[in-house]
Amino acid sequence: MSQPSVFKEKSPCSTRTAAAPEMVECPVCGEKVEIWSDEEEATCPECGITVTRQAR
Numbered sequence: 001m002s003q004p005s006v007f008k009e010k011s012p013c014s015t016r017t018a019a020a021p022e023m024v025e026c027p028v029c030g031e032k033v034e035i036w037s038d039e040e041e042a043t044c045p046e047c048g049i050t051v052t053r054q055a056r
C-alpha cells in the first residue's frame with residue numbers, strides 16, 4: 001500500500017489560531033467525540049454515529 005503524504009500542511013508551532021479540537025459528548029453512548037473547529041461533524045469512535053457540533 002502506498003501512503004500519499006498529502007495530509008494538510010500545518011506548521012507544528014502555529015496551532016494557536018489554527019483549528020482546535022472541541023470535545024463533544026456523543027448523544028448516544030456518551031463518548032467524547034473530538035470535532036475540529038474547521039469541521040462541522042465527526043464520527044463517534046464508539047457507536048459510529050455522526051455527531052454534530054452545536055452550541056447549546
Ligand SMILES: [Zn+2]
Pocket residue numbers: 026027028029030031044045046047048049
Ligand atoms: Zn457514540
